[in-house]
Amino acid sequence: MGDDRFDLLSLQEAMDILGISRATIDRWRKAKQLPHIKIGKEVWFDKQQLHAWVRLHAQIRPVAPPSQAPGPGRTIRVGYQSGAALLWSPLIIRKLGFFEEELRKLGPSGEYRVLWYNAPNGMELVEDLISGQAHIASIGDYPMMAGMALGRILPRFQPLFLAFDGKTTDGEGISLVVPNRHSGRRQTEWQGLPILTVGHSSASRRLRDWLKANEIGSAPVIHRNMSDCYKGIVTGQAGASMMWEPYLSWAKATGRAVPVASEEFGGDYLTGLMADRGWAEDNEDIVVAYLKAHLRAHAYMRHEPSRASETISAASGVPIAVVFDLLSRIRWDASLYGRDLQTLLRLGDDLDGLPRETVGSEEPFRYAPPYLQQAITALKLPTLPDLPLPGAWSSESLY
Known part of the structure; x- marks a missing residue:
């Protein structure tokens, strides 16, 4: 304090x-x-x-450089996270060249240059969006809403939601993992060992809720990157870790870790794409091109899981068997439902450490349906409305 x-x-x-x-x-x-x-x-x-x-x-003092005007030699910086399963779409886009292919339709070869950046966590990508070091970023739900909140105290940063990536329901996709000798429910079982998770992340937000619900207040929580969290569990140096996929399935596959029931973590786990509004408005053609590549990657992972698993495994280092199993359990759907909006708004109501004036804004969530709609139309997919789709997820409309 x-x-x-x-x-x-x-x-x-x-x-x-x-x-x-x-x-x-x-x-x-x-x-x-x-x-x-x-x-x-x-x-x-x-x-x-x-x-x-x-x-x-x-x-x-501008927190981002002036938006790039259309013209030859435009550079697009794309930030992604190979260590987050629900954000694997960029691995497919990059390895199969979907984005570059869409960019070639906009102009001659060499007019666009794509710089890819593999980040360890979502908040680092939010920082890159603020500074202009990233133009399009793939992040989880908590960093997404933290970025929206920061946009209300940094007027030159206007965070804009573009589309969803992977989704999982009812706490799946993020879980507390404990060594297989522990049940994880009694504080005496922590034995003074630390609980590991990634700070300022979707996982740390859910860990806080789990500790509160189980009245565990004295266990030390240490922030590490997710690969270190995984190592801490499989080596027995950590008492527990709140992990996201693929690490929790990977740890379970080693036989050394057991996930704790995930329904207590509450709500769906969502991931998606964000950009700065100013850059997106000046580069609408690029945004639509990336969203076309994004939709193509979703279709590829749904319809070609074996090939997609090989590509993702080679890019991420995750075993193919773990990747293949996860692809079928993740909902690859770029569209925005009312259900998704409510999940994000609940997260936005309780952001750790951010000034209270960032919460409860009249515009708590800024999204850009026209860009996704243009990409959907270009790919001849069924039309989406400009407003969020009503109700819960539908199995009949995946994008």
């Missing part, structure tokens, strides 16, 4: 408020952009100065 007398925040508290990583806050601090107080080895932040800096920084 920060020093109440001087209204100071610790480094971790400042990271939570801004929703950024340690690397980013250190970079901002060392560049003398972020006001701070250093006492010995400890770094502190004045709460009022921090909030004032956020607003000032957003008003007088």
